[in-house]
Amino acid sequence: MAGTAVRGRLTWQTATVGSVVSETARVRTLSLSVPDWAGHRAGQHVDVRLTAEDGYQAERAYSIASAPGEPLSITVERLDDGEVSPYLTEEARAGDQMEVRGPIGGYFVWDALDGGPLLLLAGGSGIVPLRSMLRHRSRLGSTVPVRLLYSSRSWADVIYRSELDQPADGVTVIHTLTRQQPPGWTGYARRVDQRMISEVAWPVGGGPVGGGPVGAGPLAYACGPTSFVETVASALVAFGYQTRRIRTERFGASGQ
Amino acid sequence: MEPLENGVLDGNGIGGLLLEVFGTEMTAAVSICAGCGATSQVAELAVYQPGLGTVVRCRHCDTVLMVFVRARGVTCVDLWGLTSLA
Amino acid sequence: MSPISRGFHGRRRSDAPGRVPPGQYVTRDFPVLSAGPTPHTALDRWTFSIEGGSSPKRWTWPEFQALPAETVTVDIHCVTRWSKLDTAWTGVSLDVLLEGVEHDAAYVLAVCDGGYTTNLPVADLTGGQAWVAFNYDGSPLRAEHGGPARLLVPHLYFWKSAKWVRSLRLRDRDEPGFWENYGYHIYGDPWREQRYAGD
Numbered sequence: 001m002a003g004t005a006v007r008g009r010l011t012w013q014t015a016t017v018g019s020v021v022s023e024t025a026r027v028r029t030l031s032l033s034v035p036d037w038a039g040h041r042a043g044q045h046v047d048v049r050l051t052a053e054d055g056y057q058a059e060r061a062y063s064i065a066s067a068p069g070e071p072l073s074i075t076v077e078r079l080d081d082g083e084v085s086p087y088l089t090e091e092a093r094a095g096d097q098m099e100v101r102g103p104i105g106g107y108f109v110w111d112a113l114d115g116g117p118l119l120l121l122a123g124g125s126g127i128v129p130l131r132s133m134l135r136h137r138s139r140l141g142s143t144v145p146v147r148l149l150y151s152s153r154s155w156a157d158v159i160y161r162s163e164l165d166q167p168a169d170g171v172t173v174i175h176t177l178t179r180q181q182p183p184g185w186t187g188y189a190r191r192v193d194q195r196m197i198s199e200v201a202w203p204v205g206g207g208p209v210g211g212g213p214v215g216a217g218p219l220a221y222a223c224g225p226t227s228f229v230e231t232v233a234s235a236l237v238a239f240g241y242q243t244r245r246i247r248t249e250r251f252g253a254s255g256q
Numbered sequence: 257m258e259p260l261e262n263g264v265l266d267g268n269g270i271g272g273l274l275l276e277v278f279g280t281e282m283t284a285a286v287s288i289c290a291g292c293g294a295t296s297q298v299a300e301l302a303v304y305q306p307g308l309g310t311v312v313r314c315r316h317c318d319t320v321l322m323v324f325v326r327a328r329g330v331t332c333v334d335l336w337g338l339t340s341l342a
Numbered sequence: 343m344s345p346i347s348r349g350f351h352g353r354r355r356s357d358a359p360g361r362v363p364p365g366q367y368v369t370r371d372f373p374v375l376s377a378g379p380t381p382h383t384a385l386d387r388w389t390f391s392i393e394g395g396s397s398p399k400r401w402t403w404p405e406f407q408a409l410p411a412e413t414v415t416v417d418i419h420c421v422t423r424w425s426k427l428d429t430a431w432t433g434v435s436l437d438v439l440l441e442g443v444e445h446d447a448a449y450v451l452a453v454c455d456g457g458y459t460t461n462l463p464v465a466d467l468t469g470g471q472a473w474v475a476f477n478y479d480g481s482p483l484r485a486e487h488g489g490p491a492r493l494l495v496p497h498l499y500f501w502k503s504a505k506w507v508r509s510l511r512l513r514d515r516d517e518p519g520f521w522e523n524y525g526y527h528i529y530g531d532p533w534r535e536q537r538y539a540g541d
Contacts, residue, residue, distance in 0.1 A: 002262035008277070010276060043287040045269075045271070047272040061269045061271075061272065101272050102272065102277060104272050104281070104283075105271050106282075106283050107275055107284040107298070107300075108283070108299060109267050109298055162271045248266065248299075248300060249266065249299070250268070251265070251270045
């Protein structure tokens with residue numbers, strides 16, 4: 001699939017829920033079966049639309065959790081005043097129907113040709129599109145070096161915990177737990193800041209080479225709440241990254 | 257649609273709306289602000305969705321670049337805050 | 343035809359027919375909905391003015407606070423279909439603010455920090471129908487809800503209750519404001535469900 005441009009579908013397609021997996025107390029992954037699904041790129045999202053019996057509709061965007069080539073799945077965090085997320089995380093079950101549109105996105109995407117080294121920065125549910133990128137990298141057998149910095153409130157809030165505990169070769173996962181840490185925790189225990197970025201980020205000059213445009217240097221993807229993304233992006237610029245080597249995606253409401 | 261949950265805060269989240277309006281993927285397109293001249297990819301623009309419509313602003317000077325309002329199945333599009341979008 | 347998502351009903355809960363205009367549902371939340379970043383105007387720089395009359399009137403914050411204010415409990419109705427009942431506001435009535443302003447204008451354009459505008463007939467501002475409100479639910483109005491002060495015109499859809507209002511410009515003609523320009527109804531009566539132009 002590397003290098004293939006996947007055309008976003010303008011039309012809404014019917015999706016049937018397959019399996020539902022609990023990732024954490026508030027987060028679930030739903031696999032969706034879409035008859036004419038044309039595939040997607042790592043980092044893209046789908047728009048999901050629900051219709052009530054009286055015709056009322058609500059629509060939200062959710063990042064695709066699966067890698068290109070894997071069955072389509074989305075990971076959803078339940079937001080307390082949400083209208084759609086409580087339904088998707090507490091009510092939806094195998095066989096239920098909804099509509100999806102997509103895949104959507106041409107900016108916050110990673111293909112093998114983009115190279116690396118990759119610096120992935122996730123705040124809360126911002127991990128979802130980055131996990132798609134990691135799975136894509138594995139499926140390709142890519143050797144692009146990756147560092148993932150993942151900020152969560154506590155260990156129990158870490159999504160895809162067991163998967164991230166066994167990262168592929170060349171992938172380093174660094175957690176920071178901002179509110180609560182398990183006994184014996186020796187990792188970061190605070191919100192991301194300049195110092196943490198300078199300790200974790202690939203250096204701009206003289207770091208490992210990872211394919212992609214020659215001399216381009218590391219490529220960073222930051223996804224999560226606005227405050228997380230803005231802190232991270234400013235810190236990377238201060239650390240020497242060019243803004244065009246930092247891609248950002250802001251999610252609402254996922255607290256830190 | 258509440259902005260809190262929808263969480264659409266930048267141009268990434270309105271990719272579907274832009275696909276519908278422009279007929280093509282637009283989040284990587286480069287915009288030039290008519291207010292301050294700042295260049296930005298659409299994905300990086302500030303997006304507000306107060307339920308009445310979608311308002312896209314320059315992150316540097318807050319100038320309104322694009323407004324989309326859907327009424328009775330028709331989407332009204334205003335791009336006059338942009339010098340260019342390519 | 344879209345497939346029905348079993349068990350989905352959205353946020354709609356209690357409807358109190360008669361109390362709530364057509365197509366609305368009652369919420370206990372107070373959603374923060376804005377078309378742009380929240381302005382933060384320091385009180386020592388804040389002024390409110392009425393322009394376009396025989397002589398413009400302007401108040402600084404201390405002058406504004408010295409005006410007679412009243413506390414009212416009203417229902418508010420947003421065009422996005424939520425209604426909030428029994429909301430308590432303290433503000434200065436437009437009857438007080440317009441007192442002594444000589445004009446023959448039939449309309450106003452409300453102009454706000456951040457550039458938002460909305461238009462209303464003068465007749466809908468007077469007779470105890472509208473306030474410039476600075477307290478909500480007993481506390482100073484928070485910036486994200488329109489503080490230091492916002493227009494409050496509860497008998498029209500809430501987009502007319504302009505946040506961060508700084509001046510009212512008296513006009514002969516009904517000049518559409520921000521949302522009205524994009525197809526929202528020029529008047530906006532929730533009881534006649536005037537959401538969009540042509541309704």
